[in-house]
Amino acid sequence: MIPVTAFAGKRCALFGLGGSGLASARALVAGGADLIAWDDNPASVERAASEGIATADLREADWSAFDALVLSPGVPLTHPEPHWTVRKAQAHAVPVIGDIELFCRQRALLAPDAPFVAITGTNGKSTTTALIAHILREAGRDVQMGGNIGVPVLDLEPPAPDRIHVVEVSSYQIDLAPGLDPGIGILLNLSPDHLDRHGSMENYALVKKQLVKKAGRAIVGVDDPWCASIANLIEKSGVAVTRISVTTDRDAIDLSDAPSLRGEHNLQNALAALHACRMLGLTDSEIRAGMASFGGLAHRMQIVARHGRVLFVNDSKATNAEAAARSLASFASIHWIAGGLPKEGGIAPLARFFDRIARAYLIGEAAPAFAATLGGRVPFEISATLDVAVNHAAADAAASDADEPVVLLAPAAASFDQFANFEKRGEAFVAAVDALEPHDVPRAAGGGA
Structure with missing residues (x-):
């Protein structure tokens, strides 16, 4: 667990006590926050209360006293309409954030230069996340992998100078992380998805852009016009951008010894992993060995x-x-x-x-x-x-x-x-x-x- 001491002594509301929400509640309490948590599901509230987490119906809370609303990523922030907790927070100028933002703030407090790789995209983000983490582990690095891929980010070990966090981030999580600033940000691709939650393709692309906008270095797949445009925009703002393409970079990597990385879509995933691992100091021989031993994700090729x-x-x-x-x-x-x-x-x-x-x-x-x-x-x-x-x-x-x-x-x-x-x-x-x-x-x- 990562105790979130960045909110020690602050009064926080939390809504949504599923997997990532419960992990956030535990981390906030462990870090000394004054937390009130709630969920529409009575069973989730009962489980949180059994762990000693303070629960109360947030409809009856004094919202003027809250320093933040921590929202589960599955709860609507903007579309089709803001959740009632979001409206209450907005009415009282309370910031609305999520678990990735909590991680970023704690990283800034503990080890601001700790390696942090964040991955997003419409397709391939789970495979790319798992592949990067696997290559790093095989090369003997201290790696923590989580986020949208299964283990909530706040259930991982805390940031440290020689510990690498490899985190898959969904559009819902990005929307709740205004301080997202990975050392390496990866945006793989964009195609219409989750438009019921973002309202339009333009809004969806704008949210995804936030992951690479403040990255130390960005790796962007440029085979679709949305990502190609984002790469140009963030580069003009001063971000160092590495572009990858399955059409022009086919000879950049040999996957003949990596049976779990068949297919053009996996070429994009492998290119992203190649550049990220190089940026983290691995040799090409270490990267090739990691790719060759990668078993793939369950249920995905x-x-x-x-x-x-x-x-x-x-x-x-x-x-x-x-x-x-x-x-x-x-x-x-x-x-x-x-x-x-x-x-x-x-x-x-x-x-x-x-x-x-x-x-x-x-x-x-x-x-x-x-x-x-x-x-x-x-x-x-x-x-x-x-x-x-x-x-x-x-x-x-x-x-x-x-x-x-x-x-x-x-x-x-x-x-x-x-x-x-x-x-x-x-x-x-x-x-x-x-x-x-x-x-x-x-x-x-x-x-x-």
Whole structure:
């Protein structure tokens, strides 16, 4: 934990007692803040109270006495409309901040020059965060990784001169961190996302810009016009900018020994990691070794097994066609497991990858619609359930003539018809692969076409 002594003796309101909110409450109390916390969920309030955190309905509080409102990132700040706590704070000129701001203020107090890498972007930020942290750890550095990637930033060890914090930061968190000033700020890419929370693409881009605006050095992907413009603007303001591009920097890095970094999208992630680790003093040989041993993130192009020539890849996080396109583009002979709860547009946008698919195994509610789209262009079967799909795909892949047949779970659909979330679906895929007999006898071909 990082006790937030920067707010010692100050009176703070906190709303939202989920994972990051509860971590913030603990850190503030440990640092000596006078904290009152609340949540609309009675169970969350009860849990906080059981830990000795003072709780009270903030509707009845004296807001003129507060020095800050610490807001959970999941609570609306501006759109579709400000949360009632935000309106109360604004009415009393109380600053509204979040956990990343608390971290930045404590870093400034403890070790202002401590290495701090902050990563954001519409896609790829979790993989890039995990990759940088992995490379640094493999090179023997003291690394703390967290933020939006899973471990709340205030649950990490405190900043110290030789300790590197590698932190994924969402747009919601950036919006609550006016003092965000990483030593290295990484902005990977921008495309329309979370517009219900930001109101417009322009507002969304403006929020993301804040992560690199005050960075000591910025690494910016310039393959989309939004980021290219941001790179130019912050450079004019005096920020040192390193631009990366998957179209012009293909020869800057060799990923042939890094199987978990296949695909063009991972090239951008790897380029960002390369430059960040160089800035932190690593040699290229240390960086290459770290990339080669990187296992990838669970459920995101995760290589889970190899049976003979057959590679098994879990991309359960690919819950729509755009996400599935990245993994389909990364392999040549694919036994594709797809389906679940269908999303608007289905898999029609993936037609350009159909020639890569040896056979499709369709599951869940989307199966009939996906089958209609595949039509006579891709052999398919309606497997219905994931375990059946894995067994059939594994047998067919083992019997194929391809050099490296791939059994790929990239559902292009949500999970909620059969699983609680994409993580549970991915875990079920891994379990089904683990249960395969090492020498399964190829089954007889069947199913639709």
